[in-house]
Amino acid sequence: xxxxxxxxxxxxxxxxxxxxxxxxxxxxxxxxxxxxxxxxxxxxxxxxxxxxxxxxxxxxxxxxxxxxxxxxxxxxxxxxxxxxxxxxxxxxxxxxxxxxxxxxxxxxxxxxxxxxxxxxxxxxxxxxxxxxxxxxxxxxxxxxxxxxxxxxxxxxxxxxxxxxxxxxxxxxxxxxxxxxxxxxxxxxxxxxxxxxxxxxxxxxxxxxxxxxxxxxxxxxxxxxxxxxxxxxxxxxxxxxxxxxxxxxxxxxxxxxxxxxxxxxxxxxxxxxxxxxxxxxxxxxxxxxxxxxxxxxxxxxxxxxxxxx
Ligand SMILES: NCc1[nH]cc(CCC(=O)O)c1CC(=O)O
Numbered sequence: 001x002x003x004x005x006x007x008x009x010x011x012x013x014x015x016x017x018x019x020x021x022x023x024x025x026x027x028x029x030x031x032x033x034x035x036x037x038x039x040x041x042x043x044x045x046x047x048x049x050x051x052x053x054x055x056x057x058x059x060x061x062x063x064x065x066x067x068x069x070x071x072x073x074x075x076x077x078x079x080x081x082x083x084x085x086x087x088x089x090x091x092x093x094x095x096x097x098x099x100x101x102x103x104x105x106x107x108x109x110x111x112x113x114x115x116x117x118x119x120x121x122x123x124x125x126x127x128x129x130x131x132x133x134x135x136x137x138x139x140x141x142x143x144x145x146x147x148x149x150x151x152x153x154x155x156x157x158x159x160x161x162x163x164x165x166x167x168x169x170x171x172x173x174x175x176x177x178x179x180x181x182x183x184x185x186x187x188x189x190x191x192x193x194x195x196x197x198x199x200x201x202x203x204x205x206x207x208x209x210x211x212x213x214x215x216x217x218x219x220x221x222x223x224x225x226x227x228x229x230x231x232x233x234x235x236x237x238x239x240x241x242x243x244x245x246x247x248x249x250x251x252x253x254x255x256x257x258x259x260x261x262x263x264x265x266x267x268x269x270x271x272x273x274x275x276x277x278x279x280x281x282x283x284x285x286x287x288x289x290x291x292x293x294x295x296x297x298x299x300x301x302x303x304x305x306x307x308x
Contacts, residue, residue: 001209003033007064007073010038011149014077016174017199021077021097021217028216037073039063061202065091068203074210076202079171080195080226085234087202094211095201096226098219101169102197102247104130104190105181107157108164113183117141117164124153124162128264132243133190134166136266150175166190170197191245191260194229198222221250224281228257231285236261236297242304246288253278259288261297263304270295 004025008018015038022034043059064076065088080096087093111117117138124146125131134143146153146162150171157165169184201217203210225248238244243264248257258273272291276284 001213002031003035004075004210004213005035005037005073007037007039007067007076009041009044009060009064011044012175013079013150013171017077017079020174021075021199021201024217025213029213032213037067039067065202074203074207075214078200078202080198080200081168081193083195083200083202085230090205091202092205093200094203095214095218096223097199097201097217099198099222099225101173101184102192103169103184103187104166104192104196105169105172106164106166106183106185107154107172107180108182109157111164111182114138114164114185114189121163122161123164123166124156125166126153127193128241128243129193129245130166130190132262132264132266132269133245133260134266135264136262136269137189150177154180168193168196187247187258191258192247194233194244194246195226196247198226200226221278224248224255224278225250227281228255228276228285228288229259231282232257232259232289232292233285235286235289236292236301238301238304242301246285248281248284250278255281255284257284257288259292261292261300263300268296268300270297270300 006018006022008014018036025034026032041060041063060082067073106114119140120142122142122144123134124144126146131143134141146156146165153165153167169181172178172181201214228248229246232246233244236244243262246259248255254275255278256275260271262269270292272288274284274287
């Protein structure tokens with residue numbers, strides 16, 4: 001095999017990620033040519049309503065899977081955060097790249113940190129998870145939805161529509177906007193989304209030759225951490241329609257997973273955490289999910305999903 005084709009969305013972030021994987025593959029395998037096949041997905045077309053309302057799993061991945069199914073591409077590179085917990089039959093995640101910065105970032109032209117914001121300040125963010133945590137911890141703020149790709153969000157801030165915005169540090173750094181970050185929020189301030197900051201590589205199941213070329217891109221520790229996070233999220237079945245956070249770290253062969261489920265107002269707020277050996281990532285995720293469900297998260301999630 002001497003050519004691989006990557007199906008990719010055409011947002012700047014998606015293109016950066018696809019180019020990044022192309023460069024790594026070409027460096028790993030001299031003689032291998034890697035090409036990009038750009039395409040537009042449903043998620044790219046619907047720009048005016050919050051993702052949580054559009055619903056539908058895999059809004060950003062279906063067209064890419066179609067291209068792989070038809071043999072027009074061999075792989076797709078995703079922000080793991082955007083990948084549904086259960087892939088369609090016949091597809092698999094074969095490699096998880098080493099996680100970069102998993103934190104949320106505070107971006108503002110006027111203020112240096114969340115703590116500096118005066119009561120009534122307007123904060124824009126795209127995710128229910130960030131909204132719920134902001135509302136829970138900073139009662140006086142006006143928290144509002146903010147959509148669009150990273151460039152659009154920064155433009156809306158610069159136009160004065162918001163006093164500050166919160167977005168993923170990884171996306172900003174990848175696109176060369178690290179300087180715009182006023183402060184990174186610690187996981188205690190804003191627990192990241194499941195998979196945030198990691199790249200996932202998807203292929204059609206059973207493509208052994210392709211899988212072998214991609215294997216060196218897999219980072220086993222990141223894979224275990226996001227495996228625990230995704231097992232938790234899968235058991236909670238919240239999708240994008242509920243404020244859910246999940247973040248796992250590894251130290252000395254032990255995994256430590258924290259998770260939360262909240263309502264949109266950040267009033268009902270359930271936390272859970274647990275530890276396990278590296279080999280027990282899946283069970284760890286299920287244990288934390290079961291703890292959250294035991295506290296009442298399942299009732300809350302059912303209510304949230306009904307509202308849509
Ligand atoms: N939902 C969009 C999205 N998907 C991945 C990232 C950032 C990069 C990452 O988390 O890997 C972003 C932007 C954001 O949330 O600010």
